[in-house]
Amino acid sequence: MSAPRSLAGPIAALINEFSKLPTIGPKTAARLVFHLLNRPRHEAQALAEAIIAVKDHVRLCSVCFSLTEDDPCAFCTDERRDASTICVIAEAKDIYAIERTGVYHGRYHVLGGLISPMDGIGPAQLHVKELVERIGSEKPNEIIVATNPNAEGEATAIYLSRLLQPLGVAVTRLAYGLPIGGDLDYADEITLAKALEGRRHL
Amino acid sequence: MRLDRVALSNFRNYSTLELALSSGVNVFLGENAQGKSNLLEAIAMLGTGKSFRTTRDAEVIREGLELASIAGTATMRAGSVHLSCTVTRGARGTRKVYTVNGQAVRYAAFLGRAKVVTFVPADLHLIDGAPSGRRGLLNSALAQDDVRYFRHLARYQRAVQQKAALLRSGEHPDAALLQIYDEAIVEIGTELMLARDHFVRELAREAERAHAHLAPHERLTVRYHPNVPFEGATRDAVITAFRARLRERAAAEAQRATCLVGPHRDDLVLELDARALDVFGSQGQKRTAVLALKIAEYTVMRDRNDEAPLLLLDDVLSELDDARARALVAVLAGAEQAFVTATHLPPELQAARRFRIVAGAVEAA
Numbered sequence: 001m002s003a004p005r006s007l008a009g010p011i012a013a014l015i016n017e018f019s020k021l022p023t024i025g026p027k028t029a030a031r032l033v034f035h036l037l038n039r040p041r042h043e044a045q046a047l048a049e050a051i052i053a054v055k056d057h058v059r060l061c062s063v064c065f066s067l068t069e070d071d072p073c074a075f076c077t078d079e080r081r082d083a084s085t086i087c088v089i090a091e092a093k094d095i096y097a098i099e100r101t102g103v104y105h106g107r108y109h110v111l112g113g114l115i116s117p118m119d120g121i122g123p124a125q126l127h128v129k130e131l132v133e134r135i136g137s138e139k140p141n142e143i144i145v146a147t148n149p150n151a152e153g154e155a156t157a158i159y160l161s162r163l164l165q166p167l168g169v170a171v172t173r174l175a176y177g178l179p180i181g182g183d184l185d186y187a188d189e190i191t192l193a194k195a196l197e198g199r200r201h202l
Numbered sequence: 203m204r205l206d207r208v209a210l211s212n213f214r215n216y217s218t219l220e221l222a223l224s225s226g227v228n229v230f231l232g233e234n235a236q237g238k239s240n241l242l243e244a245i246a247m248l249g250t251g252k253s254f255r256t257t258r259d260a261e262v263i264r265e266g267l268e269l270a271s272i273a274g275t276a277t278m279r280a281g282s283v284h285l286s287c288t289v290t291r292g293a294r295g296t297r298k299v300y301t302v303n304g305q306a307v308r309y310a311a312f313l314g315r316a317k318v319v320t321f322v323p324a325d326l327h328l329i330d331g332a333p334s335g336r337r338g339l340l341n342s343a344l345a346q347d348d349v350r351y352f353r354h355l356a357r358y359q360r361a362v363q364q365k366a367a368l369l370r371s372g373e374h375p376d377a378a379l380l381q382i383y384d385e386a387i388v389e390i391g392t393e394l395m396l397a398r399d400h401f402v403r404e405l406a407r408e409a410e411r412a413h414a415h416l417a418p419h420e421r422l423t424v425r426y427h428p429n430v431p432f433e434g435a436t437r438d439a440v441i442t443a444f445r446a447r448l449r450e451r452a453a454a455e456a457q458r459a460t461c462l463v464g465p466h467r468d469d470l471v472l473e474l475d476a477r478a479l480d481v482f483g484s485q486g487q488k489r490t491a492v493l494a495l496k497i498a499e500y501t502v503m504r505d506r507n508d509e510a511p512l513l514l515l516d517d518v519l520s521e522l523d524d525a526r527a528r529a530l531v532a533v534l535a536g537a538e539q540a541f542v543t544a545t546h547l548p549p550e551l552q553a554a555r556r557f558r559i560v561a562g563a564v565e566a567a
Contacts, residue, residue: 025293115379117367122376151360151386158382188310189350 011037060092063134065110065127067092075108082106084141088131088160090114090148098146106144109134114152115159123159131160135167142170149176149194203278203316203509204539205245211271212264214240215562223541224555227534230543231567232559238543241559242320242516244272245541248285249318249512250346251300251309259289260296268292276316279509285315310353314346317511319500321518328495329488330480333469340398340470343499347401347506354393361386362461369459384448387464392440394465395428399435401502402426402470408498409491416490416529420474424495429467486523493526497533510538517543 007015011033018029036044060066061073068074075081075095085106087098092110111126135143145160147153161171176194178187187195210219215237230238239255243262246254253262263270273286288299300312328335345352365383368375406424413422432443444464451463472479472491479491504510513534519527519542531550534540547556558567 019293117364117371117379120371122368122371122379151357151364155364155379155382155386158385159379162378162382188353190353 064108065092065112065130066095066108080105083138085144086131086134086138086140086142087144087146089146090153090156094146107138107140111147111156114147115156116152123163126156128160128163132163132167135164135169140169142172144172144174146174149174203276203512205248205274205276205316205512206282208241208245208248208272208274210241210244211269212267213244213270213272214262214264216240216244217264217562219562219564221557221564223539225539227537227540227542227551227554229547229551229554229556230541230559230564231545231547231556232543233545236559237562237564238559239516240562241564242514242541242543245274245512246318246320246514247272247287248274248276249314249316250342251287251298251312254320254322254516258296259298260291262289263291274316283315285312287312310349313352314349317346317503317507317509318514319343319496319503319511320514320516321496322516323518323521325496326489326492326518326521328492329472329483333467336470337466337468339495339499340401340468343405343503344397344401346511347503348397351394351397354390354397358387358390358394358464359466361390362464362466366459366461369455369461375456387461388441388444388448391430391464392437392444395430395432395440395444395468396435396437398465398468399426399428404502404506405495405498408501409494412497412501412529413491413494416494416526417487420487422479422491422494423473423476424498425471425473427469427471429464429469489522490526493522493530497530500533500537513537513540515540515542517545519544519548520546 014033014036015026015029018024018032019026021029024032036047057069058067059069059071061068061071061076063072063076066073066075070077082105085104086109087104087106088109088111089095089098090111090113095108095110098104098108109127109131111128111131113121113126115121115123115126131143134140143160143164145157147157157173161173164171175198176191177198178184178191178195184192204225205223208219208221208223210216212218219241221241230241232238243253243255247262253259256262268291269288271286271288273284275282275284284301284303286301290297290299298309300307300309302312302315325335328339341351341355345355361383365380365387368379368383402424403426409424410422413420430440430444430447432440447463455462472495474483474487474491477483479488483491500511500513515530515534519530522530527548528550531548534542534551542551542554544551547554556567557564
């Protein structure tokens, strides 16, 4: 769907740009544009500059492939972080989910996706080789695989555990379970079955 | 269960429709292309969330519009339930939203709330058509019966697609990865096979009984024909047979770059007096067998759930001769609720609740 022809050129152009973004359809794009038109110029300027700054100053950390301004990134250089644990995630954004928990203080390694032959992604397309090299040089005790519990996340986790275990490092996987505050009645059967399998001593 | 009310909005040729329905048989009468099948399709979607006529959901949206909805209220043993399914055509494809009692739910929680058995003219080719049609019958019944089957089926199909893509990816697919997909295929595929084995035993018993009524001098047998044969329906037996078969066929799978082993290649075998029905059966014999199979599907789903599914017949009475049509009407008479489309009222259904459908409008007839 394109913006109506009658709109001024710059308006139509910005609606078009916004609607290329994920989760934003043409209606939301139009709302954003009209909102911006009602705001002072300096706010629009700040937004535009922030967008350009992200592209110009953010790059991949050469060690863990997270997004960073400085290479290596703060996670890799912070001496207070525990270098004996590496948490493996699919995408850089997953770091923020783990960091929000406040309970993990180790290092990270971003794969850059999940194994999915349908999408032409095998281990060679991901940062797997670099992970193996890090295990050789950094000698961690534990690798925590924190991929999504879907088919692709599952296959990737199993692949990594078989590849890495012979290197003499413990490989663990996030537990499956019931959401906190959830109700047994409302859990779907597969989640509940996995939670039963992964039960532990009190 | 009984569907008390159905409401459509911009669904196919209906702009708006509110219809109170009766228990027993409801007949939708009308000329061709007036909207009889559309109404039946909408009722089926309240159960399965999917159209039985198309895989492109957007087709059900009234031409030139962006949103179609179906809502219904059903009375079940557990009480009254309100269901709705909304299909939206958007810039990024078609979206469906399901609700149960006003709460948006995921498809898996919607599927099977209202169970349906459909019988459409295309089903008349169940016997001599491709195996996918026969697997479709098993999948539709089992997914509505147990949501775990639906989830297993989705995960299984995903694993098969990933493995096939890997096999196609080059001359030397990653062996470690191939093994991971094979393990998933065995683990999940085994659940599908056990569920099908169990279901087909019940289906066969009911189909053979129904067939004996329709054609007392011939004996129908229905058997599950798994792609991986196994002895004794235990999990361990299936897993052992499955792994062995995958090993045997590994070279052929690599060479043909496709998945040759597993329940995605299952079938049903139907025989009449021990002769393959698809090869040796006459048209009439095949129709009788299809009818027996459909009656059995209805009976098994009813008995498994202690709640009768809705029975939906799209224009099939006219496809059957008098004796077979009478047998089907006898089943209709015993159903808690059934919906039938026809161009003319069959004499056996004089007592049914009738609706006349003209150009997307419905009136009690």
